[in-house]
Amino acid sequence: MTAARHAPVRIPAAHHGAPLGGQQKTFNHHIEQIARQxxxxxxxxxxxxxxxxxxxxxxxxxxRAYVALVxxxxxxxxxxxxxxxxxxxxRRTLSEAIxxxxxxxIDAVPDEATRAGLQEIHDRHGGSDSDAGEAEGGDMAGQECDADMDSPEDFMRRLDEQMQARKEEAERQREAHRATRRRKPGARERKAREAAAQATQSVREIYRKLASQLHPDRETDPAERERKTALxxxxxxxxxxxxxLDLLQLQLEIEQITPDHIAGLSEERxxxxxxxxxxxxxxxxxxVREVQGHFLREFGLDPARSLKPANLMRELRAHLQIIEYENLQLRRELNALRADPAALKGWIQAERQQRKARHGDMDPWS
Known part of the structure; x- marks a missing residue:
């Protein structure tokens, strides 16, 4: 295998002693950035x-041990x-805690029978939210009463105004859309379209050259046909x-072009x-952003945090320590409550204090 097949797609720092042009520098910069990404x-x-x-x-x-302990x-x-x-x-504090x-x-419990039993316990102790719900419902009822105080004529008038406003907005959007369709592209837009078309044509030309040389149907030797098929x-x-970049690399790999060929391309090309x-x-x-975002969502990690691949294991070790600590605390709570029934009152008092002091709980599920 010749050295040309290993040559990177890059314009040398100086071609025949001449400094790199603006497009040549940009070309090398893009190549470096793509490699980094x-x-x-x-x-x-x-x-x-x-x-x-x-x-x-x-x-x-x-x-799973945490779920079982809770x-x-x-x-x-x-x-x-x-x-x-x-x-x-x-008792109210205890019910709220339960x-x-x-x-x-409940949703984290895999066994259906266990989940049903815990749901029954939840339903027994879930009434503590009813007062808040009633208060919220009362506020809503008051708002509805305020709305009902308007006369039917006022209600119909407001409805007509809303419908008219929606019609005017829809017509405005349709007119804007028609104006956009009628508008002729400006010089800058035409130039951008032409540049995009020329860039597409440049890629197509490279593809045709590669296809012309590598098309396997024109090859009679079985081994060479297999090689060209893969290429x-x-x-x-x-x-x-x-x-x-991949197409250019393939051209270098099959020696269709050399690094000097890329260095000799015009600024326009x-x-x-x-x-x-x-x-x-x-x-x-x-x-890269999508891969990172999917990972953060999969494990419930904070999407606002700036994480690097090299730091993921450190994050996981810290997470494992948190769960281990939570499990240890749960075992201690259970053992203390079982050993001394009178400890329940102290547990409830501690729960009240924690509720007052706590601004957010640690999530053991990520």
């Missing part, structure tokens, strides 16, 4: 695969909720995705190439 995309995919594997192996069992705690609290020694306010924990827990598949994929490369770079950047 491809490397970043590969890093994300590799890091996500490793994160997903370890999450399934270590985090999921810890999360369910066990809730059942114990439910059994103690009818204790006559509890004051009315304490219902609140079950609201977050032609890469050509078709690159052309379908408008990946100019390079401008066409740069337009396509800029689009390819933009698509790669969007792909």
């Amino acid at each position: 491809r490397e970043l995309l590969a890093d994300w995919q590799q890091a996500i695969d490793a994160y997903r594997e370890r999450h399934a192996r270590e985090a999921v069992p810890l999360q 369910a066990e705690l809730v059942r114990h609290l439910d059994a103690q909720s009818s204790d006559k020694r509890l004051a009315k306010s304490e 219902a609140g924990r079950l609201t977050m827990l 032609m598949q890469r050509v078709n994929q690159a052309y379908a995705a408008n990946r100019l 390079l401008a066409h190439y740069n337009r396509v490369l800029a689009e390819q770079l933009k698509e790669l950047q969007q792909e």
Whole structure:
């Protein structure tokens, strides 16, 4: 295999002693940025695969243990909720604690029978929200009463005004659409369209040259036909995705062109190439964002955080420590409540204090 097949798609820093032109510098910049984005995309995919594997192996069992412990705690609290020694306010706090924990827990329970049993407990203790609901309903009722105070004539008048406003807005949008269709493109728009067409033509020309040399149907040797078939598949994929860089790399690989050929391209032709490369770079950047965003949503991580692939394992280790700590605390709570029934009042008091001080709970499910 010759060195030309390994030559990168890049214009040398100085071609025959001449400094690089503006389009040549832009061409090299696009090539570098595309390479970085491809490397970043590969890093994300590799890091996500490793994160997903370890999450399934270590985090999921810890999360299941958390679910079981909370369910066990809730059942114990439910059994103690009818204790006559509890004051009315304490029972209310206890019911709120039970219902609140079950609201977050029920959907995470895989067993249907267990889920149904926990739902019954939730329904028994979920009445604490009824007062707020009644108050909210009362406010809404008041608003409805205010609306009903208008006369039928006023109501119809407002309705007619709304309908007329909607008609006028719809007509305005239709007129704007018609005006857009009638408008002739300006010089700048025409120039942009011509540049896009020329860039597309440049990519098509490279594709035709590659297809002409690599078409496997014209090859009689079986081994060479197989090689060209594989290369032609890469050509078709690159052309379908408008990946100019890949097409140029294939031209270098089969020695259809040399690095000197790219360095000798005119500024006008390079401008066409740069337009396509800029689009390819933009698509790669969007792909990186989509991969990152999908990962963050999959594991419930904060989308506003700036994460790097190299930091994912550190994030997971911290997450595992949080769940382990939560499970340890739950076991301690259960053991203390079971060992001493009188500890329930202290638990309720601590729950009240936590509700006052707490601004947000840690989510153990991401």
